[in-house]
Amino acid sequence: MAAGWEIGMYELAIYFLISHKIRKYYHELQNMNIVMYYWFTMTILTLIWECSFVYNYKSINVFSQDLIKNNTHVWTNDYSIMYILPWKLAFIFYGEYGAYADREYMINTNDWSRVIESSHAIFCGIFSFLVLYQKINNKFLGTSLNKYYIAIGVSMGSQVMNSVLYMANYFIQINDKYNINYCSPSFPCNYALLSRAFMYVNIFWAVMPSYVIISSWGRIGGVDSVKIQ
Numbered sequence: 197m198a199a200g201w202e203i204g205m206y207e208l209a210i211y212f213l214i215s216h217k218i219r220k221y222y223h224e225l226q227n228m229n230i231v232m233y234y235w236f237t238m239t240i241l242t243l244i245w246e247c248s249f250v251y252n253y254k255s256i257n258v259f260s261q262d263l264i265k266n267n268t269h270v271w272t273n274d275y276s277i278m279y280i281l282p283w284k285l286a287f288i289f290y291g292e293y294g295a296y297a298d299r300e301y302m303i304n305t306n307d308w309s310r311v312i313e314s315s316h317a318i319f320c321g322i323f324s325f326l327v328l329y330q331k332i333n334n335k336f337l338g339t340s341l342n343k344y345y346i347a348i349g350v351s352m353g354s355q356v357m358n359s360v361l362y363m364a365n366y367f368i369q370i371n372d373k374y375n376i377n378y379c380s381p382s383f384p385c386n387y388a389l390l391s392r393a394f395m396y397v398n399i400f401w402a403v404m405p406s407y408v409i410i411s412s413w414g415r416i417g418g419v420d421s422v423k424i425q
Contacts, residue, residue, distance in 0.1 A: 198277055200270035200288060206280045211241055224332045229411055235404045236324040239351065241282060243321025246313040248286035253310060256287055260294035260302045269296070297394035298366065299376045299383065308365075316358050320405075323351035348412050352405035359402040366395070 198206070215237040219225045225233060249256060263269065270292040279285050294301035294309075301309040330344040369377040370385055379385035389395050 197274045198279075200273055200275060200292070203275060203277070203279045203285060204289070206277075207282065207285050210280065211238070222332050224334065225328065228331060231404075232408050232411060233328075235408060236327050236351070238404075239320050239324040239355065240328075243317045243324075244282040245286035245290070246317040246321065248283035249290045250310050250314050250317075252287055254304065256290050256294065257302045257304060259287065259291035260299075263291060263295040293394050297392050300369070303376065312358065312362050316355065319354035320351050320358065323347045323354070327351060345412065348408065352408045352412075355401060355405040356409070359398055359405075363398055363402070 212234075215234055218237070219230075219233060270288045273288075275288060279288060290301065298309070300306055303309075324347075326347040327344065330342070330347055366377065369375040370379045370389075372378055373380075377383070384391045
């Protein structure tokens with residue numbers, strides 16, 4: 197048994213270890229900007245979390261309701277160590293997110309959260325995998341633009357847009373008294389959403405893909421558009 201925050205730390209440690217081993221094994225990946233590399237692998241890990249969320253949506257919904265009812269958080273609750281498995285960790289942490297960050301994630305009649313998560317999985321997660329695949333295999337379209345950069349553009353461009361639209365909609369919701377995410381005494385926001393601190397994870401999903409796009413921009417149109425270094 198381990199507390200939720202411990203399980204989260206264990207999973208991140210395993211993620212970094214596996215990502216490091218993969219990069220060490222494939223020489224081609226060692227030439228990639230290390231920050232970009234780890235963000236692509238994180239996006240692939242997120243793909244697994246998102247698939248688990250969509251598949252287990254109804255069960256996670258019930259779990260979120262129980263957290264609110266009992267006024268508990270996954271960070272301090274104890275769980276089997278098996279919850280370090282990505283698809284099981286997603287269950288408890290999406291439950292926490294739905295209970296204390298974005299309560300639209302708990303609405304069975306509203307598909308918004310599943311649209312956000314599944315679209316991110318398809319356009320960001322799958323294409324991030326293709327980025328690494330193309331980097332390892334050095335495959336080209338046969339023109340000045342190759343599959344490697346197309347995959348970067350699709351994965352990271354979609355991730356920025358996904359995050360911006362999601363957060364813009366969320367900020368509208370917290371000011372709409374008819375919305376479940378409305379800032380109220382029963383579900384407070386406080387200054388800068390400090391009472392909903394889990395929302396801050398979304399910063400990474402906007403800042404990091406922006407960094408990847410900016411870092412890749414200088415390479416497009418130069419020698420790297422013909423050969424992946």
